[in-house]
């Protein structure tokens with residue numbers, strides 16, 4: 112049996128050319144409406160929560176601890192610190208407690224390791240990055256915009272594509288459509304915002320207007336923030352034999368290969384023989 116002539120490791124599962132993810136800060140009660148909207152559209156979100164605010168009724172009001180697990184099921188819960196400080200104004204010990212105490216509180220509620228984060232106010236400095244890295248935080252989202260922010264060189268200063276109400280060069284929905292229509296485009300479309308902004312602007316129809324164009328595409332992977340990092344880790348660990356006749360996937364996730372133009376999932380933890388007609 113001859114070996115395949117080329118084995119590629121596509122960026123996303125099932126060889127999807129684009130990933131769409133979203134990120135929502137502060138955990139106000141309006142998250143309920145956003146989650147319902149995203150669920151209808153099949154889009155996933157990462158919800159960055161301040162454990163110190165859960166259940167509070169001041170300002171817009173916040174989601175309560177008891178609803179976290181069920182409300183955000185299928186999405187990701189991530190760190191936004193306990194009390195929403197400017198991290199660039201704190202010493203390392205306070206940064207560490209803000210992050211680690213939030214993480215532990217959220218983990219008690221969701222029942223899985225919480226590894227991602229978004230910076231309160233988007234502010235950070237090198238010291239904050241160093242503390243987060245020491246604590247094992249996988250990524251932290253900023254409020255910077257960057258076309259196609261994947262893969263990311265510094266995951267602890269991760270820009271998104273755009274804020275949900277961004278209109279440059281186009282509103283988010285139209286911008287996605289233009290990008291997706293280009294069959295050569297590939298990468299990440301990453302939108303962030305606050306659920307309460309729909310309320311603040313008295314514009315709940317914006318939820319559909321902005322996100323409907325992103326939804327329902329067969330060539331798009333709809334994922335949470337952390338799923339991008341987990342898949343990238345798994346992908347990087349793929350071992351292809353020099354003779355291209357076997358491949359080993361040492362990770363805990365299936366990884367999709369493109370073998371002479373045909374997609375094939377390599378199951379987690381397995382060594383699989385490959386032939387030219389595989």
Ligand SMILES: [Zn+2]
Nearest residue numbers: 136137231232
């Ligand atoms: Zn915030």
